Amino acid sequence: MGNSHGHRKHRNGANRPLTANSPFKYGPSDQQAQTPSSAKPSMVTLPYSHVDSSLRALAAQAEGFGRLAIGGLHGPLYHVTTLADDGPGSLREGCRRKEPLWIVFEISGTIHLSSYLNVSSHKTIDGRGQRIKLTGKGLRLKECEHVIVCNLEFEGGRGPDVDGIQIKPNSRHIWIDRCSLRDYEDGLIDITRCSTDITISRCHFSKHDKTMLIGADPSHVDDRCIRVTIHHCFFDGTRQRHPRVRFAKVHLYNNYTRNWGIYAVCASVESQIYSQCNIYEAGQKKVAFKYLTEKAADKEAAMTGCIKSEGDLFITGTQAGLAPEGGENSAFHPIQHYQTWTVGPPVDDLKHLLQHCTGWQSVPLPADQTGVA
Template sequence: MVAFPYAHVDKSLRALAGQAEGFGRHAIGGLHGALYHVTNLADDGCGSLREGCCRNEPLWIIFEVSGTIELSSDLRVSSHKTIDGRGQKIKLAGKGLQLKECEHVILCNLEFEGGRGHDVDAIQIKPKSRHIWIDRCSLHDYDDGLIDITRESTDITISRCHFSVHDKAILIGGSSSNISDRCIRVTIHHCFFDGTKQRHPRVRFGKVHLYNNYTRNWGIYAVCASVESQIVSQCNIYEAGEKKVVFKYLSEKAADKEESTCGWIRSEGDLFLNGAQPSLLEDGSAKCVFEAHEYYPAWTMEPGSLALKKFLQLYTGWQPIARPPDNCSIVEDTLATEI
């Protein structure tokens, strides 16, 4: 049996809070807030998703409708919000979500597709946002990136997500001039990168822990380590298509340094299929990479296998699961439109 994490979090609505593994493990979202019911697919106004995301107070946002919300502008999510798509099928299109200077945000069981425009990402996390968890989301076909994490945003976990039909999947650290991004810490696990071309992820400066992900048929490379980044790759599955190189190193010069450097990658227990070539540096630089247990004591990981590969193909991204009951005694938000 495959040991999938978070098996217990669908027993009650708010059991998600504080249950992420890795760097985003402290994210509680709207745990201490009222329920906010999204009752229509409008871009704005009473009962809309945008109205709930813009409120200042903590909220646990749930949906009473299924369908596509066509965003005419980026939707900014404020602190202490859970956007919980369990029980419905919600697709966000047109633009994406922006997490700016916020903390404690959970995004669960949503679909992102068809974002259009310059610098339009499905989920853009910058600046100085922290304690973020993105779980069981399907992301594909945006004009820029799917997830960007930059400008001192940190303590983030991305889990059980499905990335497809896209070029640039995940960017961590936006520029070699942003030396303050040395604080970035991200965990990515149990995700399925399905034919996306590059950035699974691409990292500048930050510390990134990858485990039990399945990346296949990339178009340029699987994982890229640029200036001063530290990447731990544990028990992932890399299955090559036409392109075989898994790990790419790209030198850049940090703004406060005299010479250009690349990043560092340590691979432990990774499974390389169909001629995938790790192309790891042999200069001992892997010793520069952090140890995950220095930051958190445990995580759910198993050896890469064909069983894990099949499991990740089936159980990542949006899932047709029922919305759990809310066992919290907090009174529901009477200001939200009810049905």
Template sequence: MASLPYADVDSSLRSLAGRAEGFGRLSVGGLNGPVYRVTTLSDDGPGSLREGCRRKEPLWIVFEVSGVIHLSSYLSVSSYKTIDGRGQRIKLTGKGLRLKECEHIIICNLEFEGGRGHDVDGIQIKPNARHIWIDRCSLRDYDDGLIDITRQSTDITISRCYFTQHDKTMLIGADPSHIGDRCIRVTIHHCFFDGTRQRHPRVRFGKVHLYNNYTRNWGIYAVCASVESQIYSQCNIYEARQKKKTFEYYTEKAADMEGAKSGSIRSEGDLFLNGAQACLLTGASEECVFHPSEFYPTWTMEAPSDSLKDILHICTGWQSIPRPAEQKATA
């Protein structure tokens, strides 16, 4: 379909760099570093993913093996890294990735499943992380969130990901006391939320642009706007099952404010199926929501349709695609 984004990012290994749409568009990952090859499924040691992620220099990390990497602890990713799963099938389990005080991270074509323990997320982005792009990942069945973005982490794009078999899917903005989260900006597009229960996403304080996502069969609500958040929902497909409420509003009090308030959602061109109810707040709520064009000039979007549903079934999550040819790093 001609209007789908990223038609050429698989033309060469480093074509992903700087190509995200939305708030994460500046992320270059490990563009200017050498290729690091993961040669073992071990949790640590020479040739392991953890060894590559802890190195301080820019790296474009690829895999020479397929299989399961069982993480015994969070795997911290340092700045200027691309974790590129194209060409192999890598599943992370046990714990997840932690993006802490880092910048310019690209995570592509991985699976996350079966994370266990208190506060264990598939991808935990906090604090003060920025310029991040998560593309074509499959995430399911963690004890906490699948992707959580909190503590002043910002300028993030999540695209073409598949979420299933989970409760609290994606949290953006941790707590009403963390007023620094007013800086958060996230774009989520062309993702498939398939039967996950809630938080697609749940947002505090931040600005979030949702477009061309497919969310179906949620268990409580699809999208939640809490304290001071601004959510621009554009040309998404919301397909209800038993629970019909698409948009939820939770009222909370920011630590530096007198009164409690919820967030705001602006819905433009969304498709509501099987009795899904938009439940937009009346009055000035929509007028309080930012417009993405204030921050980036273009994004690739089409009207929601059955054909868009079909393509998101096929093109989200881990993909069986070859690793693109390598080119020399750009100076």
């Protein structure tokens, strides 16, 4: 499965018949891939049903560019026992330690961060079993690798340049899964400064303006290395940047984006965006895709990015806004980088699932099976 290279090109990506050569051929390696000929709304499922079977089953299970992220797989459990911003038993104390740790919570509640919480390499911040909200400031993943952040809430970050999750610089192998993010001063997730091999999945974004930025500035030409997968996320009335992309390769699939305020997805300088089987549901602003022209610091001419739309569904009067045919031919294809991913038809059942099954979920903390680490 996942090895068919035949794809039928769709100029507008919307409401076109899909064949066995369509993206639906790609499925996870541990379950049957479904083709559109047999696809029905009742067959729509979310990925990762197996990752709650045991505590460390999350490790290296992300789909897409973040698939190698193991978090704190090989470290002991660290128990957060206080909602204090710092000190013994705090989340900050666990995140600053240099050794691998699988961080779990013994309590529920709000942790008010007085400053960015820096996360070191080989950490899993596992919010299953409790309800933890981070506010005040956010997480900073700086020069780290192998970090998994799962089942947390981020709300009410204040201050200049305060993001919910800031991934920069030079961080890689990151998986952000099943988090709720809303109402921050700047971005909800920013990925910049050569940070790469990142997956954002099953997250719920709401009550926000500049949602997700990938590649911060046209002068940062080293951001050509950035690769991000965003899938099965719900962008719920957020205004813009779902995401906005410079330089990077970004694979979007099975996301639901509705009622944006400016645009849904923006391609700028040299970006390559592959938008696959997403649902775009406009409110007052009808155009989903936007292009901005900027000049890379090492080039003479300004240029924009490219968006390839395949199997996307545009509803409630949404206009795709795709560039002319020649403008999207240079977009990368995910099969060049990974072989399998779970993608299904952009139907009503997918929309309803993403409304209810993204963001923080009341799921129990699985048992830590002896010997897994």
